[in-house]
Amino acid sequence: MSGWRRPSWWSVLLTLAAALLFTRLGLWQLDRAAQKEQLLRRYAAAQTAPPEDFAAAVRRGDAFAHVRVRGRFLADRLYLLDNPHHDRRGGVEAYVPLTLPGDQRLLLVDLGFLPREGPDRTPQPLPLPEGEVALVGVYLPPPGVGIEMGGDALARQRRWPKTTVYLDLAEVARDLGRPLYPQVLALDADPASVYVREHAYDFSAMPPARHRAYAFQWFTFAVAVVVILVVVHRPRRSVERIDR
Incomplete structure (x- = not known):
């Protein structure tokens, strides 16, 4: 050897x-x-923390904060994030902009998840209240964009609600013609709501x-x-x- x-x-x-x-x-x-x-x-801690004033949380710059805020929905400007990961049947996560008193910026609100009613049928969100509303939820980063394919799909759609496979706040802001807050408000769970509010910040993709x-x-x-x-x-x- x-x-x-x-x-x-x-x-x-x-x-x-x-x-x-x-x-x-x-x-x-x-x-x-x-x-x-x-x-x-941090997300789990924010969910159980007492809600604080939205403006104070924004000034503090916390990425996760349990907040309360008042405003009016732009009810005719809904966005549907197609096929979120947390439902096997498929469905959409519904987002709607909220106008705040004396503020040019809009706050994008995550209303919750709507399961798909059929293989080729997109769920239709219910009408939203027209007056001022008081909301409570977690102010958190938007879902990850991932790999964008095909450019800005929102600009090519002429009818509402608009559907997208990723949520890019910059594209939503251009589509609305107004600036947006850099994070979204995921509403607290409500047994009376038709929306499934299980905002699992679980990095489903990774x-x-x-x-x-x-x-x-x-x-x-x-x-x-x-x-x-x-x-x-x-x-x-x-x-x-x-x-x-």
């Missing part, structure tokens, strides 16, 4: 570079998981558990490249040739 074969310098360098890269990617995924778990804890799974995958790759280098340069059994 021959001894270990000495690897070339470039193979060692490539192996170390790949292992370091994969390790760094794994640590980055673990960091992302920790960040999202912290956001989930929850913390998936980040940890990706981290394990990257760490596995780091180990694999080192193992490959060792296997390729392991001692090989010599074969003795016997002449008869």
Whole structure:
């Protein structure tokens, strides 16, 4: 049996570079998981906290705040986010802008989820009150945009409510012709409402558990490249040739 074969310098360098890269990617995924778990804890705390004045929460700049606010719905300007992740049947999440007294900016309100009534039938939101309303909910970041395909779909629609597969507040603001607050108001649950208000801020597309799974995958790759280098340069059994 021959001894270990000495690897070339470039193979060692490539192996170390790949292992370091994969390790760094794994640590980055673990960091992302920790960040999202912290956001989930803040969201859970906001849901149970006493509601505070909306203006005070905005001035404080908190990403998650349980607030109360008064205003009037722009009831004829609804937006339907198609097929949110938290319902297997499919459906839409309904959003409507709210005008605040003496404020040029609009607050986009998440009314809740409406299940799809049929395979090809989009749920129709019910009429909203025309007078001033008092709302209570969690002021939080909008759902992630993800990969936008096909440009601004809102500008091409001429009838309301408008349907979109992602919620981009900048596009909504351009569509309305007025500035928006940078976050949305997810209303508290109401047993009397037709909307399902389970605003699960759970990062459905990329929850913390998936980040940890990706981290394990990257760490596995780091180990694999080192193992490959060792296997390729392991001692090989010599074969003795016997002449008869």
